[in-house]
Amino acid sequence: AQSVAQPEDQVNVAEGNPLTVKCTYSVSGNPYLFWYVQYPNRGLQFLLKYITGDNLVKGSYGFEAEFNKSQTSFHLKKPSALVSDSALYFCAVRDINDYKLSFGAGTTVTVRA
Amino acid sequence: NAGVTQTPKFQVLKTGQSMTLQCAQDMNHNSMYWYRQDPGMGLRLIYYSASEGTTDKGEVPNGYNVSRLNKREFSLRLESAAPSQTSVYFCASSEGGLFYGYTFGSGTRLTVV
Numbered sequence: 001a002q003s004v005a006q007p008e009d010q011v012n013v014a015e016g017n018p019l020t021v022k023c024t025y026s027v028s029g030n031p032y033l034f035w036y037v038q039y040p041n042r043g044l045q046f047l048l049k050y051i052t053g054d055n056l057v058k059g060s061y062g063f064e065a066e067f068n069k070s071q072t073s074f075h076l077k078k079p080s081a082l083v084s085d086s087a088l089y090f091c092a093v094r095d096i097n098d099y100k101l102s103f104g105a106g107t108t109v110t111v112r113a
Numbered sequence: 114n115a116g117v118t119q120t121p122k123f124q125v126l127k128t129g130q131s132m133t134l135q136c137a138q139d140m141n142h143n144s145m146y147w148y149r150q151d152p153g154m155g156l157r158l159i160y161y162s163a164s165e166g167t168t169d170k171g172e173v174p175n176g177y178n179v180s181r182l183n184k185r186e187f188s189l190r191l192e193s194a195a196p197s198q199t200s201v202y203f204c205a206s207s208e209g210g211l212f213y214g215y216t217f218g219s220g221t222r223l224t225v226v
Binding site: 009032034036041042043044045046049051090092094096099100101103104105106 | 144146148154155156158161163171205207209210211212214215217218219220
């Protein structure tokens with residue numbers, strides 16, 4: 001069965017500093033990986049995905065994620081965080097045997113001015 | 114704007130009452146999903162519909178029923194609401210293939226008293 005772990009409930013960074021949100025996954029075959037962001041009182045919005053190809057994937061709002069097969073990780077990164085990046089971030093995975101996405105528990109990011 | 118529309122946005126029910134959450138998408142997506150979001154638990158799948166005419170149970174189906182009325186609409190029914198069903202409910206849709214993520218609605222905040 002597929003699963004996702006987000007080991008940090010909260011991440012706090014200062015504006016202008018690098019931001020990293022961690023995600024590890026477990027699948028039986030090749031993974032299809034996604035990141036979503038949720039702003040307060042809103043639905044989830046798609047940020048980026050990894051299907052195949054380059055291990056570094058670029059997405060919306062200056063975010064990128066690095067796929068590492070040996071470490072089964074897909075960490076979300078932003079070189080310089082903004083206060084407006086404060087939100088709840090979800091990692092999700094799907095393997096080839098299941099078209100449904102499995103979501104992590106989410107990581108709350110707070111960027112202080 | 115194209116997307117997933119959920120109604121209502123807010124609802125308060127008394128224990129034992131019934132209600133139906135409505136969801137409609139206008140992207141011609143094949144698959145639709147109902148999730149509930151609870152603090153610290155991320156998103157949990159209640160029911161899904163891989164295609165028009167089919168529905169299947171997810172992780173937490175007890176106390177819920179669904180109807181895929183047509184390709185556009187996927188409703189979630191609570192037959193006898195319980196306080197444990199207090200949550201934020203999200204509907205999502207997808208083209209259904211392995212490469213595609215989900216498009217989410219803005220959610221329904223349900224309180225059962």
